[in-house]
Amino acid sequence: xxxxxxxxxxxxQRAFLMYKSISVKKKAQFLREIAxxxxxxxxxxxxxxxxxxNLPEGRITGELGRTVGQVRLFANLIEEGSWxxxxxxxxxxxxxxxxxxxxxxxxxxxxxxxxxxxxxxxxAFSTIGGDTVSALAAGCPVIYKAHPAHPETSRLVxxxxxxxxxxxxxxxxIFTHVEGGIPEGQELVKHPIAKAVAFTGSHVxxxxxxxxxxxREEPIPVFAEMSSVNPIITLKNILxxxxxxLAKSYVASLTLGAGQFCTNPGLIFIPETFEKEFAxxxxxxxxxxxxxxxxxxxxxxxxxxxxxxxxxxxxLEWIKVSGKKDMIKSQPALxxxxxxxxxxxxxxxxEVFGPFAFMIVYKDENELLEVxxxxxxxxxxxxWGDENELQENLILISxxxxxCGRLLFKGVPTGVEVGHAMQHGGPYPSTTDSRSTxxxxxxxxxxxxPIAFQDMPQSLLPEALSDSNxxxxxxxxNGEFKK
Amino acid sequence: xxxxxxxxxxxxQRAFLMYKSISVKKKAQFLREIAxxxxxxxxxxxxxxxxxxNLPEGRITGELGRTVGQVRLFANLIEEGSWxxxxxxxxxxxxxxxxxxxxxxxxxxxxxxxxxxxxxxxxAFSTIGGDTVSALAAGCPVIYKAHPAHPETSRLVxxxxxxxxxxxxxxxxIFTHVEGGIPEGQELVKHPIAKAVAFTGSHVxxxxxxxxxxxREEPIPVFAEMSSVNPIITLKNILxxxxxxLAKSYVASLTLGAGQFCTNPGLIFIPETFEKEFAxxxxxxxxxxxxxxxxxxxxxxxxxxxxxxxxxxxxLEWIKVSGKKDMIKSQPALxxxxxxxxxxxxxxxxEVFGPFAFMIVYKDENELLEVxxxxxxxxxxxxWGDENELQENLILISxxxxxCGRLLFKGVPTGVEVGHAMQHGGPYPSTTDSRSTxxxxxxxxxxxxPIAFQDMPQSLLPEALSDSNxxxxxxxxNGEFKK
Numbered sequence: 001x002x003x004x005x006x007x008x009x010x011x012x013q014r015a016f017l018m019y020k021s022i023s024v025k026k027k028a029q030f031l032r033e034i035a036x037x038x039x040x041x042x043x044x045x046x047x048x049x050x051x052x053x054n055l056p057e058g059r060i061t062g063e064l065g066r067t068v069g070q071v072r073l074f075a076n077l078i079e080e081g082s083w084x085x086x087x088x089x090x091x092x093x094x095x096x097x098x099x100x101x102x103x104x105x106x107x108x109x110x111x112x113x114x115x116x117x118x119x120x121x122x123x124a125f126s127t128i129g130g131d132t133v134s135a136l137a138a139g140c141p142v143i144y145k146a147h148p149a150h151p152e153t154s155r156l157v158x159x160x161x162x163x164x165x166x167x168x169x170x171x172x173x174i175f176t177h178v179e180g181g182i183p184e185g186q187e188l189v190k191h192p193i194a195k196a197v198a199f200t201g202s203h204v205x206x207x208x209x210x211x212x213x214x215x216r217e218e219p220i221p222v223f224a225e226m227s228s229v230n231p232i233i234t235l236k237n238i239l240x241x242x243x244x245x246l247a248k249s250y251v252a253s254l255t256l257g258a259g260q261f262c263t264n265p266g267l268i269f270i271p272e273t274f275e276k277e278f279a280x281x282x283x284x285x286x287x288x289x290x291x292x293x294x295x296x297x298x299x300x301x302x303x304x305x306x307x308x309x310x311x312x313x314x315x316l317e318w319i320k321v322s323g324k325k326d327m328i329k330s331q332p333a334l335x336x337x338x339x340x341x342x343x344x345x346x347x348x349x350x351e352v353f354g355p356f357a358f359m360i361v362y363k364d365e366n367e368l369l370e371v372x373x374x375x376x377x378x379x380x381x382x383x384w385g386d387e388n389e390l391q392e393n394l395i396l397i398s399x400x401x402x403x404c405g406r407l408l409f410k411g412v413p414t415g416v417e418v419g420h421a422m423q424h425g426g427p428y429p430s431t432t433d434s435r436s437t438x439x440x441x442x443x444x445x446x447x448x449x450p451i452a453f454q455d456m457p458q459s460l461l462p463e464a465l466s467d468s469n470x471x472x473x474x475x476x477x478n479g480e481f482k483k
Numbered sequence: 484x485x486x487x488x489x490x491x492x493x494x495x496q497r498a499f500l501m502y503k504s505i506s507v508k509k510k511a512q513f514l515r516e517i518a519x520x521x522x523x524x525x526x527x528x529x530x531x532x533x534x535x536x537n538l539p540e541g542r543i544t545g546e547l548g549r550t551v552g553q554v555r556l557f558a559n560l561i562e563e564g565s566w567x568x569x570x571x572x573x574x575x576x577x578x579x580x581x582x583x584x585x586x587x588x589x590x591x592x593x594x595x596x597x598x599x600x601x602x603x604x605x606x607a608f609s610t611i612g613g614d615t616v617s618a619l620a621a622g623c624p625v626i627y628k629a630h631p632a633h634p635e636t637s638r639l640v641x642x643x644x645x646x647x648x649x650x651x652x653x654x655x656x657i658f659t660h661v662e663g664g665i666p667e668g669q670e671l672v673k674h675p676i677a678k679a680v681a682f683t684g685s686h687v688x689x690x691x692x693x694x695x696x697x698x699r700e701e702p703i704p705v706f707a708e709m710s711s712v713n714p715i716i717t718l719k720n721i722l723x724x725x726x727x728x729l730a731k732s733y734v735a736s737l738t739l740g741a742g743q744f745c746t747n748p749g750l751i752f753i754p755e756t757f758e759k760e761f762a763x764x765x766x767x768x769x770x771x772x773x774x775x776x777x778x779x780x781x782x783x784x785x786x787x788x789x790x791x792x793x794x795x796x797x798x799l800e801w802i803k804v805s806g807k808k809d810m811i812k813s814q815p816a817l818x819x820x821x822x823x824x825x826x827x828x829x830x831x832x833x834e835v836f837g838p839f840a841f842m843i844v845y846k847d848e849n850e851l852l853e854v855x856x857x858x859x860x861x862x863x864x865x866x867w868g869d870e871n872e873l874q875e876n877l878i879l880i881s882x883x884x885x886x887c888g889r890l891l892f893k894g895v896p897t898g899v900e901v902g903h904a905m906q907h908g909g910p911y912p913s914t915t916d917s918r919s920t921x922x923x924x925x926x927x928x929x930x931x932x933p934i935a936f937q938d939m940p941q942s943l944l945p946e947a948l949s950d951s952n953x954x955x956x957x958x959x960x961n962g963e964f965k966k
Contacts, residue, residue: 021881062580087904087925089902089904101893101900103900103902103905104904105903105905110917111885211697214697214698214702215697218860221916221918387943390940391943394943397943398500401934402594404934405932405933405934406586406934407939409936409938409939409943410584410937410938411584411937411938417583419572420570420572420961421571421572421586423588423934425933427932428701428702435593435704435932435933442570442588442933449888449910449917449918450888450906450908451889451890451906452888452890453889454889454890454891455891455894459874460873460874460877460892476903476904481565
């Protein structure tokens with residue numbers, strides 16, 4: 001049974017005051033214990049996560065690799081240490097009219113974080129996913145709300161974290177595993193000790209948490225990664241050369257993991273000269289894709305009701321209809337629409353979670369400019385073109401930048417790289433905070449805030465800010481980067 | 484007459500698409516034109532701002548210097564260029580199982596910003612104050628809502644910005660001066676083209692804008708710097724040595740600018756052994772302070788009604804009562820309370836805008852720990868102690884860090900340094916976003932969001948991200964800082 005939420009948060013708060021002060025070495029060691037622990041249980045974890053999520057073991061194996069890699073990335077990041085943005089302005093007692101004080105600033109963890117697990121990534125966006133590990137790396141305790149779609153997987157991973165805490169002599173309050181439904185999730189977000197929320201999931205879920213968090217007596221930030229249809233815009237010349245391979249890689253991305261990725265490319269814009277040929281190619285590729293089980297029955301049900309809804313719409317011509325409705329397996333589908341019709345109704349921008357897309361046929365580049373203006377905020381936008389034709393579409397590229405967090409010029413949006421430069425977060429409604437990312441090294445910045453120390457004695461300064469720079473980190477000193 | 488808000492925002496949006504793309508050289512040049520323009524009109528501007536704000540010309544002269552200095556700081560900052568956090572992860576086509584793409588990320592301006600002027604800084608937090616200039620430096624157009632307390636000053640400064648735009652051949656939509664009251668301000672925040680809001684002022688005002696912005700169809704961030712009582716905690720040993728000079732500098736800070744600073748120290752904690760002596764010294768200092776005109780009648784009225792309210796409270800002993808109520812001038816006041824009573828009622832943490840403070844008498848360090856736990860979020864907290872006694876209060880210092888954006892060990896919180904290391908922003912309710920600052924170089928980060936480019940051809944990459952690093956900025960390349 002869950003402890004009461006008050007108890008959980010009070011323990012987290014006590015643990016926080018201790019955890020924020022331990023050395024980065026010790027924090028990194030704790031994270032690496034988790035990585036080792038995950039590797040140690042992989043023979044149990046992979047089949048379990050696979051059976052609870054309906055995702056094939058191959059996919060889960062890859063996801064585990066990514067998850068462990070992420071944990072090590074953050075261990076390395078905090079050990080390197082420059083992420084705290086240490087900034088030092090030296091005093092000038094002689095300055096007139098007033099002496100200049102010594103001011104030093106760095107990032108400090110914000111406090112206990114509520115993290116929600118995602119159903120579509122039982123490992124990489126769940127118990128020790130990117131949200132949890134970036135919060136722990138920042139120095140924040142995590143209260144983790146398990147996703148009910150994979151409870152056993154979550155419990156198993158939680159045990160790894162709890163054991164890593166024991167091995168590292170750290171208080172258990174640094175990580176708490178909580179189970180429950182929507183009401184419990186809402187209670188967590190409302191708790192006065194919570195300082196921020198991280199969420200990956202549906203628009204409805206993310207927006208509800210955002211509203212609760214903004215309406216608290218003390219509003220707190222919600223980093224919700226919600227919905228995105230990840231448009232791909234294709235230009236003529238590249239299609240001339242690579243039509244077949246582009247159609248192949250498009251279908252592969254659309255149907256990967258039964259289309260259950262936040263970067264699933266749900267819109268593809270095709271110039272009318274290539275409409276027929278591309279449709280043919282995509283159709284024949286789609287016919288090769290076997291139906292695949294979705295994460296759970298609820299998701300399959302939503303997928304088929306969305307398709308039913310769109311099948312009533314007269315604007316659409318179906319290149320591939322999904323076969324008969326299945327209680328759990330999804331079958332890919334593709335509907336064609338003119339960009340003129342598409343522009344008239346934003347319903348055609350709605351995310352359909354699963355292997356479904358709109359193929360939008362456009363007449364000319366002017367129509368694309370209008371599309372770029374009307375597009376809602378996205379995690380990713382891809383623009384496929386030859387270098388020359390990209391050069392001829394600079395205004396389009398400029399407009400598209402306003403609508404996404406990542407702009408791709410080759411390849412497909414699925415398969416999000418975990419690295420320093422990754423940005424996985426875009427303008428609303430793709431996330432609730434376009435200034436943040438939930439994948440990659442910068443994800444840590446969500447859980448820290450700046451604090452400045454004025455005229456603090458050297459003996460009291462955090463190591464990141466003391467004159468001798470014992471951590472050997474990059475710092476900005478009197479306006480210049482130095483190590 | 485104001486143009487319609489639709490027209491204003493549409494012009495700003497068009498200007499944005501152009502302005503975001505011009506070179507940093509050109510942006511910096513535009514900012515420097517503003518600085519020169521301000522200096523050119525100083526003989527008119529200083530007496531005008533002084534007469535509209537009731538602030539003495541000496542103070543306005545200093546404020547103008549700070550304002551011009553800020554404009555040049557941001558011009559230098561964007562010319563140096565490293566603030567965009569350029570991050571490059573090179574491709575690895577040989578990687579298995581999947582080739583690694585080339586990903587490059589930097590900060591990009593978020594779009595048109597609504598800035599609200601503050602009454603207490605007719606220059607430094609107004610028309611071309613820190614909010615406007617950091618937004619312009621980031622590459623965002625500004626829709627500026629003038630504070631009705633100093634309309635002529637605001638118009639004069641707006642003219643300088645408009646002329647700088649003309650001289651720099653930039654569209655006027657980059658800066659729009661809007662006048663009006665609360666309804667107009669709310670309309671601006673509601674406008675769908677607005678991407679963020681910056682505000683300095685009362686808690687009621689800031690919170691109302693935050694609520695409106697969170698409840699929009701597309702929620703947008705509000706950077707509101709609202710209320711703070713900036714506690715000063717004094718420890719025994721330093722008082723033993725420096726009682727007299729500390730009392731002097733305390734009173735000077737409390738009554739500076741008639742107490743109308745967001746960093747005004749409205750709470751001072753004194754150990755009971757020094758209670759009488761400190762009270763005597765402060766009282767005699769306060770008696771030397773002449774009453775001073777407040778910004779406007781409304782503020783003077785609020786000041787006296789707050790004092791009237793507190794004069795009814797039996798827990799308080801008045802060391803200095805303000806003299807007779809004045810329609811415009813404030814007279815300093817100080818009330819004493821035991822920390823036991825202070826802890827019981829958070830009303831004693833309420834900001835009284837003006838030269839009023841609570842002197843809170845504490846028994847021992849345990850009481851201070853409780854105080855630190857109960858304190859609301861603050862822009863600043865000061866702790867005055869000898870190095871030895873600070874060392875004995877590490878837990879207290881750790882707790883205080885959770886409650887502020889800047890922690891001072893010497894000096895007074897008023898007189899906020901404008902520099903790289905400054906943090907002017909703290910936990911709620913002092914601001915609505917503790918992860919941001921409204922003073923200093925980092926203020927620019929509020930108005931930018933990351934965007935990543937995947938496999939973008941070199942010829943299309945922004946200069947900050949191209950291989951040759953033509954801007955010569957610091958970048959993180961494959962996880963290492965480089966120039």
